[in-house]
Amino acid sequence: MSKAETRECIIKAAQAIFSEKGYESATTREIAVRANVNEITLFRHFGSKAGILQECINRFASAASLTNELDKELIGDLQHDLECLARTYLTTAMKRIEHLRLCIMEAPHNPELARIFSQIPIRLSSHLTEYLLGQYEKRAILNSNFELISQVFYGLLFQFVLSKCGFIYGFLDQPEDEVVKTIVAIFITYLEQGMDTKQKIRDKQ
Secondary structure, rough: OOHHHHHHHHHHHHHHHHHHHOOOOOOOOHHHHHOOOOOOHHHHOOOOOHHHHHHHHHHHHHHHHHHHHHHHHOOOOOOHHHHHHHHHHHHHHHHHHHHHHHHHHHHHOOOHHHHHHHHHHHHHHHHHHHHHHHHOOOOOOOOOHHHHHHHHHHHHHHHHHHHHHHHOOOOOOOHHHHHHHHHHHHOOOHOOOOOOOHHHHHHHO
């Protein structure tokens, strides 16, 4: 394997073991065995177990830039955009499922990890709040507590992710597509309540 491939194997092995046993209980020996390398190789790449954890944190932090990519996919149609936001969030979260398990287990013991972990829902909900304000200014929806709505929107999606992580059993045990469509339908109904259909059509023209 190349150095980059070896490094990637170590990271993936560490993420799996950290999420299974927790950071404190994991050992560099176990990580090395899982990655099919010796401990000396592990130390050459990361220096210590703490060095591996820091790399995991850095990788998870990159997910916080998700909002920079979202705007490219939004077209101004409420249903399309909410579904796009929901699907993008779930796709990204499921790709980082080991990171999520690690964060949930270790954040209470690692202030830096907790800070990074908490920034992601804050940024996502703030991004959605700004979007909804824009929709209100275009008279597409009525005025409401958009900050709370945004937090609840991502909160429901996070509950689905938690069920896939194995932290919640038997909750939201439904196909992802159905979950997304149901959540979006509920929020559209709430956001558009009281809007006159003809007025909405005129506003979109």
